[in-house]
Amino acid sequence: MRRIRMSSKVTGSVTAAAALFSLFYGAAQAAPPPTDRAADLWRASQNFMKNGKFKEAREKLNESLKENSTNAKAYADRGLANDKLGMYKEAIDDCTRAIQLDEKLLAGWVNRAWAYNKTRQYKKALQDCNKAIELDANCAMAYVNRAHAYNGLGHYQKAIADADKVLSMKSSSHAQSLALINKSHALHKQGNHGEAADAATRAIQLSPKMPAAYINRARALAKQGDHQNAVNDYSKALKYNPRLAHVYHKRGLSYQALANEPKAKADFETAKKRGFKEIAAPSKVADPR
Numbered sequence: 001m002r003r004i005r006m007s008s009k010v011t012g013s014v015t016a017a018a019a020l021f022s023l024f025y026g027a028a029q030a031a032p033p034p035t036d037r038a039a040d041l042w043r044a045s046q047n048f049m050k051n052g053k054f055k056e057a058r059e060k061l062n063e064s065l066k067e068n069s070t071n072a073k074a075y076a077d078r079g080l081a082n083d084k085l086g087m088y089k090e091a092i093d094d095c096t097r098a099i100q101l102d103e104k105l106l107a108g109w110v111n112r113a114w115a116y117n118k119t120r121q122y123k124k125a126l127q128d129c130n131k132a133i134e135l136d137a138n139c140a141m142a143y144v145n146r147a148h149a150y151n152g153l154g155h156y157q158k159a160i161a162d163a164d165k166v167l168s169m170k171s172s173s174h175a176q177s178l179a180l181i182n183k184s185h186a187l188h189k190q191g192n193h194g195e196a197a198d199a200a201t202r203a204i205q206l207s208p209k210m211p212a213a214y215i216n217r218a219r220a221l222a223k224q225g226d227h228q229n230a231v232n233d234y235s236k237a238l239k240y241n242p243r244l245a246h247v248y249h250k251r252g253l254s255y256q257a258l259a260n261e262p263k264a265k266a267d268f269e270t271a272k273k274r275g276f277k278e279i280a281a282p283s284k285v286a287d288p289r
Contacts, residue, residue, distance in 0.1 A: 038068035045077060054084040072101035072108065079111045083118065091115040106135050106142075113145040122152035140171035140179075147182035156186035177207035184216040188223070196220040211237040215247060218254075227254040245274035 041064035048057035058081040064074050079094035095112035098105055109132040116125035129146035132139055143162045150159035159182055166179035180203035187196035200217035203210065218233035234251035238244060252267030 036068065038064045038071065038074075041067065042071065042074050042077075045074075045081075049077065049081070052084075054081040057081045058085065070101060072098040072105050075101065076105060076107040076111055079108070079115065083111065083115050088115050088119045092119075104135060106132055106139060109135065110139065110141050110145060113142070113149070117145060117148045117152065120152060122149045125149040126153070138169065140166050140169050140175040143169075144175055144178045144182065147179060147186075151182055151185050151189070154189075156189050159183070159186040173206045177203040177210060177213065180206070181210070181212045181216055184213070184220070188216065188220050193220040193223040197224070209240050211241045211244065211247075214240075215244075215250075218250065222250070222254050222257075227257040230254045231258070243274065245271045245276035248274065249276050249278065 041060050045057040045060035045064065048054070048060060058078060061074055061078040061081060065071065065078070068074070075094045075098035079091045079098065082088070082091035082094060092112055092115045095108045095115065098108035099112070102108070109128045113125045113128035113132065116122070116128060126146060126149040129142050129149060132142035133146070136142070143165045147159040147162035147166075150156070150162065163179040163183035163186070166175055169175075171179075180199045184196045184199035184203065187193075187199060197217050197220035200213050200220065203213035204217065207213065214233040214237040218230040218237070221227075221233065222230040231251055231254045234247050234254065237247050238251070248267045248271035252264045252271065255261075255264035255267060
């Protein structure tokens, strides 16, 4: 497991779909003075963010920050855009700058935690989540990100506790689906494959286009010997994100278990072409992308 307007809290892995990012963006916060050109560019970036046009949003934020390099919210927003574009180092740098400018800006801590999770820097992500929760104990996304970090560190019971915290809160369906994905992963790693499949099913019901939910359910089903349904779920995950090399490999294993060698061979070859390396590919933590 890689994603929201900020009221006094956030999602929320995982409500207009384009608005429910797994991170924060600044549109929900008080805008800078309306006569400021930097503010106009910053506001323009929000429309692109809402519509999932992160490259365009980033360009507007670049311009805005040239005009005003002290807008912490703009740095946090650009951190989100960079994350969505797969530029995780840049996302971390931007969020760090946002925090330096305003250490009480919740978005800076939550967005950086997410980027740290994406780069498997789980201890740093955990620290940022703890700081976010210190600032706002009702921030659902902070608990989602912390569950992700706990999963990455192998602290599965703590991951489940944070996921359950989100489910008990008045959080968005996106936040709850991400929490359920993290819970499913933790249960799977604990060997509770039936419960893991159930948690993933609930996540799918909330967010039917989230690849990680199908992947988690497929893994749990495969562990229970239900390879046909595992194949179906892996295929759905690839429908929503065909770039996931490790999913081709996993589907290939299920095809192999079903004695469908031609399809297994095709999937293994595709996984290899997309850069999959079996030895260096641990079980992925919940990632909604």
